[in-house]
Amino acid sequence: MTPSASPARKSLFRTFIDSEASGGIMLMAAAALALIVANSDLAETYFAVLKAYLGPLSVSHWINDALMAVFFLLVGLEIKREFVDGQLSTWPRRILPGLGAAGGMAVPALIFAAFNWTDPQVIRGWAIPTATDIAFALGVLSLFGSRVPASLKVFLAALAIIDDLGAVIIIAIFYTADLQLWALGGAAVTMFALFGLNRSGVKYLLPYLILGAVLWVLVLMSGVHATIAGVALAMTIPIVRARGGDVDDHDASPLHRLEHALARVVPFIIVPIFGFANAGVSLEGVGLEALTSPLTLGVAGGLVVGKLVGVYGTVRLAIGMGWAPAPFAAAPSHILGVALLCGIGFTMSLFIGLLAFPTDPALQDGVKIGILLGSLIAAILGSIVLVLSPRPGGEAARGF
Numbered sequence: 065m066t067p068s069a070s071p072a073r074k075s076l077f078r079t080f081i082d083s084e085a086s087g088g089i090m091l092m093a094a095a096a097l098a099l100i101v102a103n104s105d106l107a108e109t110y111f112a113v114l115k116a117y118l119g120p121l122s123v124s125h126w127i128n129d130a131l132m133a134v135f136f137l138l139v140g141l142e143i144k145r146e147f148v149d150g151q152l153s154t155w156p157r158r159i160l161p162g163l164g165a166a167g168g169m170a171v172p173a174l175i176f177a178a179f180n181w182t183d184p185q186v187i188r189g190w191a192i193p194t195a196t197d198i199a200f201a202l203g204v205l206s207l208f209g210s211r212v213p214a215s216l217k218v219f220l221a222a223l224a225i226i227d228d229l230g231a232v233i234i235i236a237i238f239y240t241a242d243l244q245l246w247a248l249g250g251a252a253v254t255m256f257a258l259f260g261l262n263r264s265g266v267k268y269l270l271p272y273l274i275l276g277a278v279l280w281v282l283v284l285m286s287g288v289h290a291t292i293a294g295v296a297l298a299m300t301i302p303i304v305r306a307r308g309g310d311v312d313d314h315d316a317s318p319l320h321r322l323e324h325a326l327a328r329v330v331p332f333i334i335v336p337i338f339g340f341a342n343a344g345v346s347l348e349g350v351g352l353e354a355l356t357s358p359l360t361l362g363v364a365g366g367l368v369v370g371k372l373v374g375v376y377g378t379v380r381l382a383i384g385m386g387w388a389p390a391p392f393a394a395a396p397s398h399i400l401g402v403a404l405l406c407g408i409g410f411t412m413s414l415f416i417g418l419l420a421f422p423t424d425p426a427l428q429d430g431v432k433i434g435i436l437l438g439s440l441i442a443a444i445l446g447s448i449v450l451v452l453s454p455r456p457g458g459e460a461a462r463g464f
Contacts, residue, residue: 090335103347137294140297199331360430
């Protein structure tokens with residue numbers, strides 16, 4: 065008698081890869097390793113390698129301009145999918161996370177400006193604390209499992225995606241160098257060709273990717289930051305829908321195929337490389353003065369206090385005024401915890417900091433300290449609030 069086959073057991077590695085928290089864990093590990101290396105005997109080698117040139121760009125620029133363009137491509141695909149067929153596909157679904165994202169960007173910027181408004185150089189970093197790191201925030205939230213309602217994860221993901229869209233717009237408008245009109249014109253022609261492929265019903269990804277590479281080169285030379293090419297390319301990738309509005313088989317949808325292909329590469333390779341290359345800061349000589357500088361306080365205060373006040377205050381106002389319903393089975397304390405987790409601004413905040421102060425290592429270090437400090441405090445406080453929150457259920461939603 066042949067014994068019945070037992071279900072295949074996942075390896076520890078596969079379990080880790082499939083975990084919602086794994087991307088955030090990888091990023092935390094990369095950031096911690098960067099701090100260790102930058103404060104060890106390998107520090108000189110670490111910084112020298114980042115400054116070394118490979119062809120026309122330094123290693124640091126290849127990471128921040130080229131690899132991060134792929135990160136922004138995935139961000140753009142997620143934004144398009146959510147707005148076309150996901151949690152943000154209708155206006156009622158957009159109201160609460162949209163208002164939360166708006167408040168969560170405005171208040172941190174105001175707090176940063178309040179600390180630094182007298183310094184015309186530092187004030188360029190006003191947008192640093194406005195961004196939420198999706199991988200980090202969702203990774204921390206996922207650690208609580210069934211202790212938090214599923215609707216809260218959907219709400220945080222939607223808010224973070226709108227937040228990313230806002231960050232992309234800010235980068236395109238406020239962190240653009242002197243424009244080269246000929247390259248900008250070439251990028252416009254390339255975008256026209258990409259939309260032509262879309263309108264013609266081309267479903268093969270290769271033509272889009274080839275033109276996307278051309279677009280990246282032209283945007284890089286135009287003065288607009290090259291990563292914007294990733295988002296622009298994503299907007300042209302077709303998404304196939306079946307009758308009734310549901311997305312068809314993912315194999316038939318170019319957007320889903322590309323998103324699936326990048327779903328492991330970006331969080332497990334590109335983002336950790338970016339974190340390792342940019343989180344390294346020498347802590348030698350860092351004392352109370354550095355921790356209490358207006359730049360550091362503006363970044364950390366914007367992430368912790370600004371996100372808390374902006375997200376929580378706006379969401380509570382919207383729910384109280386009847387503009388949008390509260391996330392199902394969520395208590396006010398759940399919203400409070402999520403608002404704090406929105407203060408984890410690692411990847412995008414670091415990126416904006418590099419754009420704000422591209423040639424000033426001292427200011428970059430101040431930004432990094434503020435981001436690390438603010439993100440750590442936000443993660444700890446958010447976790448404490450969520451641990452103390454009631455479990456999902458009928459009683460949990462009372463209080464709004």
